[in-house]
Amino acid sequence: MGNRGMEDLIPLVNRLQEALSTVGQSCSLHLPQIAVVGGQSAGKSSVLENFVGRDFLPRGSGIVTRRPLILQLLNSSAEYGEFFHCKGRKFTDFGDIRREIESETRRLTGSNKGISPVPITLKIYSPHVLNLTLVDLPGITKVPVGDQPADIEYQIRDIIMQYICKENCLILAVTPANTDLANSDALKLAKDVDPQGQRTIGVITKLDLMDKGTDAKEILENRLLPLRRGYIGIVNRSQKDIDGNKDIMTALESERDFFMSHPAYKHIAERMGTPYLQRILNQQLTNHIREALPAFRSHLQSQLLALNRKAEEYKKFSPDDASRRTKTLLQLVQRLAVDFEKLIEGSGDKVDTVTLSGGARINQIFHERFPNELVKIESDERKLRQEINYAIRNIHGVRTGLFTPDMAFEAIVKKQITSLKGPCIKFIDMVSQELITTVYQCISKLSAFPQLREETERIIITEIREQENKCRDQVLLLIDIQLAYINTKHEDFIGFTNSQQVNSQSNMNSSVQIARNQVIQKGWLTISNIGIMKGGAKEFWFILSTESLSWYKDGEEKEKKYMLPLDNLKLRDVEKSFMSSKFVFAIFNTELRNVYKDYKCLELACNSQEELDSWKASLLRAGVYPERDAAEEQENGAQTFTDPQLERQVETIRNLVDSYMSIIYKTVRDLMPKTIMHLMINSVKEFISSELLAQLYALGECSALMDESPEQKQHREEVLRKHSALKEALTVIGEISTSTFTTPLPPPVDSSWIQHQSSTHPKNSATAGRPVIRGHAPPAPSVNPSGPNSSSDGLQQLTGQHNRITTSVPRRQPPAIPGVK
Numbered sequence: 079m080g081n082r083g084m085e086d087l088i089p090l091v092n093r094l095q096e097a098l099s100t101v102g103q104s105c106s107l108h109l110p111q112i113a114v115v116g117g118q119s120a121g122k123s124s125v126l127e128n129f130v131g132r133d134f135l136p137r138g139s140g141i142v143t144r145r146p147l148i149l150q151l152l153n154s155s156a157e158y159g160e161f162f163h164c165k166g167r168k169f170t171d172f173g174d175i176r177r178e179i180e181s182e183t184r185r186l187t188g189s190n191k192g193i194s195p196v197p198i199t200l201k202i203y204s205p206h207v208l209n210l211t212l213v214d215l216p217g218i219t220k221v222p223v224g225d226q227p228a229d230i231e232y233q234i235r236d237i238i239m240q241y242i243c244k245e246n247c248l249i250l251a252v253t254p255a256n257t258d259l260a261n262s263d264a265l266k267l268a269k270d271v272d273p274q275g276q277r278t279i280g281v282i283t284k285l286d287l288m289d290k291g292t293d294a295k296e297i298l299e300n301r302l303l304p305l306r307r308g309y310i311g312i313v314n315r316s317q318k319d320i321d322g323n324k325d326i327m328t329a330l331e332s333e334r335d336f337f338m339s340h341p342a343y344k345h346i347a348e349r350m351g352t353p354y355l356q357r358i359l360n361q362q363l364t365n366h367i368r369e370a371l372p373a374f375r376s377h378l379q380s381q382l383l384a385l386n387r388k389a390e391e392y393k394k395f396s397p398d399d400a401s402r403r404t405k406t407l408l409q410l411v412q413r414l415a416v417d418f419e420k421l422i423e424g425s426g427d428k429v430d431t432v433t434l435s436g437g438a439r440i441n442q443i444f445h446e447r448f449p450n451e452l453v454k455i456e457s458d459e460r461k462l463r464q465e466i467n468y469a470i471r472n473i474h475g476v477r478t479g480l481f482t483p484d485m486a487f488e489a490i491v492k493k494q495i496t497s498l499k500g501p502c503i504k505f506i507d508m509v510s511q512e513l514i515t516t517v518y519q520c521i522s523k524l525s526a527f528p529q530l531r532e533e534t535e536r537i538i539i540t541e542i543r544e545q546e547n548k549c550r551d552q553v554l555l556l557i558d559i560q561l562a563y564i565n566t567k568h569e570d571f572i573g574f575t576n577s578q579q580v581n582s583q584s585n586m587n588s589s590v591q592i593a594r595n596q597v598i599q600k601g602w603l604t605i606s607n608i609g610i611m612k613g614g615a616k617e618f619w620f621i622l623s624t625e626s627l628s629w630y631k632d633g634e635e636k637e638k639k640y641m642l643p644l645d646n647l648k649l650r651d652v653e654k655s656f657m658s659s660k661f662v663f664a665i666f667n668t669e670l671r672n673v674y675k676d677y678k679c680l681e682l683a684c685n686s687q688e689e690l691d692s693w694k695a696s697l698l699r700a701g702v703y704p705e706r707d708a709a710e711e712q713e714n715g716a717q718t719f720t721d722p723q724l725e726r727q728v729e730t731i732r733n734l735v736d737s738y739m740s741i742i743y744k745t746v747r748d749l750m751p752k753t754i755m756h757l758m759i760n761s762v763k764e765f766i767s768s769e770l771l772a773q774l775y776a777l778g779e780c781s782a783l784m785d786e787s788p789e790q791k792q793h794r795e796e797v798l799r800k801h802s803a804l805k806e807a808l809t810v811i812g813e814i815s816t817s818t819f820t821t822p823l824p825p826p827v828d829s830s831w832i833q834h835q836s837s838t839h840p841k842n843s844a845t846a847g848r849p850v851i852r853g854h855a856p857p858a859p860s861v862n863p864s865g866p867n868s869s870s871d872g873l874q875q876l877t878g879q880h881n882r883i884t885t886s887v888p889r890r891q892p893p894a895i896p897g898v899k
Contacts, residue, residue, distance in 0.1 A: 094814075097806040111211040112359060113241045116252030116264045118217030121283035124314035125252060126214050128352040129359070131206065133326060134159070134172040135214065136180050144187050146197040146237060147179065147214040154203035162199035175200065192226060195237045213241050218263040238267055248277050248362055254284040255294045255311070259303050260831060269832045275306030276823060279358065282311045285343070286336055293342035298350065304827040310358065311343065311350045361821050367814065375811050382804040389801035392794045403784040408771065410524060414534070415767040417520045422759060434688055436516045440759070442688060443508050444751040446695040451501035452743060453698050466490055466731045470724065483727075488564050490735050495560050495742055502553045502750060509754050510546045513762060514539060526790035530774075530783040537773050541765050542758070549757040556749060560742060572737040598622045599696040601689070603629070606662060607681035615683070622696050627665070642673060642680070648705045649697055652681055661690040665702065 112129075114122040123135040123143060130151070136142050159169040161178060169175045179198060186194045193216055215238050222230040242249050249272060251264035259265070259282075268278040282294055296302035298311050313333040315324055330352055337347035348354070395402065421436030434442060469486040517538050524531040565571070599622045606615045618629040618639060626644060631637040646669050652662040660683035667673050673680050684690050694704075774783065786794075 094807055094810045097803045097810065111213060111241070111244065111247045112250060113213040113215060113238075113247050114250045114252055115215055115238055115242060115267060116217060116281075117254070117257070117262075118219050120217060120252045120254050120264070121312075121314045122217065122250075122252050123214055125250060125281060125283070125312065125352075125355070126212055128312070128314070128326060128330070129212065129356060130202065131326060132172050132202075133320075134175045134179075136176055136183075143214055143216050144193045145183050146195070146216070146241070148197045148199045149212040149214065150199065150201045151207040151212065152201055152203050153205065153207055155205055157204045157206075158202075160201045160203070162201075192224065193230065193233060193237075195233070195240070213247075215241065218267075235267065239271070242267065242271050245277075248279070248359070250279055250281050252281045252283055255282050255288050256284055259297060262832075265305075265832050269829065274826065275829055278305065279307045279355075280305045280309035281355065282309050283314055285311050285340075286313050293340075295342040298343065298346060300827075303831050305829060306824050306827050308824070310355045311337070312352050312355060313337075365821065371811055371814065375808065378804055378807055378811070382801065382808065385797060385801045385804070388797055392798055395794070404780065407530070407774070407780060407784055410527075410530070411534075411771045411774070413523070414520050415763075415770070417523070418516065418766055419763055421516050421519065422763065435519065436512075439512050440509055442691065443505065443512065446691050447508065448501070448505045448750065449747060450691065450695050450698060451504060452498070452747070453703060455497045455501055462490075462735070463728055463732060465493070466728045466735070467724065470727055470731065484566075486727075487731050487734050487738075490731065491564055491738050491742075492561055494735070494739055495557060498742070498746060499554060499557055502557065502746070503550060505750060506546060506550050506553060506754060506758075509758060510542060513542050513758065517542070526787060526793075527784055528787050529779075529785060533774060533777060533783060534770065537770060538762070538766060541769075542762055545758045545761045549754055552753055552757055553750065556746075556753070560745070564738070566738075568738075568741055570737075570741050572733065596624050598624065598699055599693065601684075601693070602633075603693070604660065604683040605629075605680060606660065606683040607664075607677065607679070620682075622693075622700060624700055640674060644700055644702055646671075647673070647702045649694065649702055650679075650705045658683075660685065661687055663690065663694065665697075666705075 114125055116122045126149065127133055127135055130149070135147070157170070159172065159175045160167065161169075161182070163182060164178075169178065179200070182198050186196060216234050218231070218234055218238070219226075220231045222228055227233065241247060249268045251262065251268045253259055253262040253264055265278075265280065269275075272278050282298060285294060288294065294311065298309050300308040313336050315326075315329045319329060333351050334347075334353075337343045337350045343350060395406070422440070424437050466486060469489050470483060473483045473485050517535070521531055521534055521538075524534060601620060602617055603620045604615050604617045608615060618631065619633045619635065620627065620629045621635070624644075626641050627647075628641040629639050631639060642665075646667050647665055648668055650664050650666065652664050654661060662681055662683045664679045664681045665673060666679035670678065672678055682693070684693060774780070777783070
């Protein structure tokens with residue numbers, strides 16, 4: 079049984095597929111689809127049966143194949159059939175397969191010659207076939223019979239076009255020898271989709287039924303009506319042979335005897351018959367495989383190269399070798415120390431281009447988030463003047479003071495210095511959390527050894543907490559040092575003498591020295607509160623300078639949309655909406671003026687918390703500060719000073735406090751990152767590189783620490799198995815390359831004798847005598863011949879695809895339905 083020519087390739091392709099399937103890889107050598115096209119009773123089904131080597135297709139006169147049959151051949155150790163419409167049921171008797179095809183055809187088309195484009199999908203598992211797809215299509219007819227519609231010819235053409243349009247489809251154009259080859263509908267359809275003839279093979283059937291004294295010698299020699307790939311003559315079983323249960327092997331012997339004994343064909347007998355057709359098709363499979371091999375080999379080699387290093391490492395690993403365990407422990411700890419330092423200090427290796435991490439996030443905390451926290455605690459002008467007023471009056475008591483009391487200055491300054499403790503402690507917590515996150519990122523590489531990872535995590539986190547406490551104590555000590563002595567002789571302090579000369583704008587942060595109209599930040603922001611009627615939320619390119627906020631249409635900065643001065647602007651947080659992933663803040667005018675057209679505020683949205691923090695820090699540098707809570711504003715209502723002398727004293731103290739606190743803020747912003755860097759970050763780096771290994775050894779359970787997790791053991795075995803399979807697959811590919819050869823495509827021939835379908839019209843059709851406007855045939859349904867796990871049935875394949883358009887595939891207008899009197 080079987081197609082013997084195909085079996086030369088089966089062992090090699092099977093070895094390749096088996097090697098790759100053991101590691102979850104798929105063999106991407108997608109073999110061509112073979113479609114058999116021809117008129118009714120041309121012998122199409124017999125050609126397919128001969129190719130498969132089994133008798134399983136329905137037989138009879140007239141139109142027998144009334145639905146496309148997609149026959150998926152799948153290589154398997156057992157031999158059976160399985161239909162998509164009745165999954166799970168295995169047909170081991172091929173007679174039952176024939177009866178099921180007939181039954182399923184009648185279910186959808188009835189029993190009166192109706193047709194349907196919905197295919198029947200049949201999978202045949204056999205050890206004698208390769209994985210490829212054969213398609214048996216309805217025979218071309220021109221005259222409707224039974225329940226067939228008037229445009230039956232065009233419906234069948236459309237069904238055929240769905241399959242033969244595909245570039246991966248080899249077309250067997252079947253024509254009986256006792257008909258006019260020049261008018262072969264199969265060849266005309268093939269010409270429409272394959273004008274160069276690169277994938278069309280002519281098959282001449284029923285040579286034994288030609289009239290005596292006639293033969294097809296010149297056609298089979300490709301001299302009369304030539305095709306690029308030529309013609310192959312075959313002799314199928316007659317209906318009498320089928321009724322007499324003549325098997326295929328006996329029929330093939332009879333076919334061979336016919337060609338060897340026929341005087342017109344015996345000189346070309348070696349190039350005739352079903353076995354030769356099989357060899358031609360097998361060679362096409364070989365050509366296809368060889369064409370796909372270079373890219374496939376390159377893909378496998380790249381995978382093998384990526385696995386080489388890890389596979390060599392795993393080959394040397396011995397779970398029971400104590401010295402190997404110790405060496406691995408040492409290497410893992412050293413790698414952890416290097417990875418941690420690279421994440422903190424920065425490195426060009428494996429740069430993360432998606433998010434900030436490690437040292438970059440700590441740098442952002444140093445220079446964006448911490449300054450933002452400091453600004454939040456600064457009292458506004460109204461509250462500060464009120465506190466100074468109360469301090470001066472409480473110091474004077476019942477007396478009326480003639481001079482400005484320096485104790486009021488000291489009391490206010492100490493209160494503001496004390497308020498720095500909260501942001502500084504929060505600052506330490508943020509850096510500590512970022513260090514812990516970085517440690518988690520590094521120790522994730524120890525997941526192969528669960529106990530080692532657990533102990534390493536515990537030891538390092540404990541060390542971070544200890545250094546955090548030391549750092550917190552040191553920072554609080556620094557603040558207490560500032561409280562211990564108010565140095566009014568500092569070189570940057572204005573003193574009482576110059577305090578009267580400071581103008582009213584000194585309430586702005588004097589520690590920020592920014593050049594006039596200097597650009598501070600650029601980036602994309604979305605204006606999110608513009609109404610839908612006015613265009614909706616839009617993204618613009620924003621430029622923040624020391625004097626204004628401008629935005630442009632795009633990053634080229636050519637088309638300026640608006641420029642907003644920063645005078646009297648403040649910013650407020652906007653709560654993130656449930657449906658939005660954006661981070662939003664708003665800018666508004668303290669004098670309740672419109673900031674942009676008719677809008678009292680401008681809501682600006684960015685894509686991440688990091689961008690939001692960055693813009694807030696930049697706006698602070700430009701002098702745009704956060705607004706105060708409404709409750710706080712109400713509590714600290716306006717204070718009216720009726721005493722001019724008191725007003726002058728408040729103004730003097732306010733200028734002094736502002737001058738001195740600018741020195742404190744500058745000092746804190748400078749010392750805090752240095753303190754944290756020294757006491758926390760550098761200490762933790764030093765601990766990991768020099769103390770961690772000693773503490774792990776001190777546990778006294780080094781052997782238990784290096785126990786592999788089940789997942790790691792499985793991964794190691796998979797890597798080694800995949801490495802071996804890839805090497806085996808590359809060896810098989812080499813054998814395919816050396817044991818097979820490629821046949822060149824025959825040179826082009828003049829096939830102008832085949833008239834395109836577009837130029838022939840039935841005389842009786844409704845379109846005769848005038849130009850025909852032809853649309854395009856729909857594409858073929860998607861068929862996956864690669865295995866039994868296909869998840870689409872014929873009806874689903876047809877749905878949504880039957881009306882698609884495929885380029886350059888013509889279709890004629892159906893004829894008008896004649897009126898019935």
